[in-house]
Amino acid sequence: MDRGRRGEPARRGHPFLAARLGANPELRRRLTAARQLGASLKRFDGWEPRQYTKVTAWTDDGRPAAWVTRTEPEWDSRERSLMLALQHWEGGLCRRCGHHLDETMDPANDQDNPESAHGWVADGPDECFACKALHRAEERQQKDESTAHLASYSIWSAVLVAKKPRSMRRRR
Incomplete structure (x- = not known):
């Protein structure tokens, strides 16, 4: 070694x-x-x-015969x-x-070291709206008894789409 x-x-x-x-x-x-x-x-x-x-070699009349x-x-x-x-x-x-x-x-x-001039602090959190949409979809699937068994191996993706104008949205 x-x-x-x-x-x-x-x-x-x-x-x-x-x-x-x-x-x-x-x-x-x-x-x-x-x-x-x-x-x-x-x-x-x-x-x-x-x-x-x-x-690397020439012919008798001066032309290249071999090269690398x-x-x-x-x-x-x-x-x-x-x-x-x-x-x-x-x-x-x-x-x-x-x-x-x-x-x-x-x-x-080290934040806890009284002698240190610097220390790490958490920055954020930042909210990812795509992850938020995925999380909500996964929660809905887990609550629905007919699809809950699929939750552990379902793969979701998030797609950005235009929202409907406020006047056309469903009221709850």
Whole structure:
């Protein structure tokens, strides 16, 4: 097993680049978009591979008889390192709040630490009206005895539609 400092198992995933990604949200967005498209960052940014052809043999009358063509690799060591760094950085995100654990677990950011200059506070809640509509539909289904048995495996979706004018709405 590879060993890092102090005899600990060596960490993979390019932590230096991961720290750089942590400080650069725009680079993270571009890398994430490139990964979703199955492309390297340089390809995502418009790079196209160049081809190099080298003639290896000539005919007696001076024409090429044999040649080798090489294409620049899309996934060079820099591109691979960036993707591994993104994976390393994402591995440090809290699964619940989405913030990076380096910040969320730092005692200097603990709300209950009297010595800390910063502290986390909840922001929100924000109401998602599509989720609200889904929740209401699920509740209606669970209350209806004829369809309640379907509730545990029903998949609902929400669709945005125009509302009827107030004058045409049903009165309850």
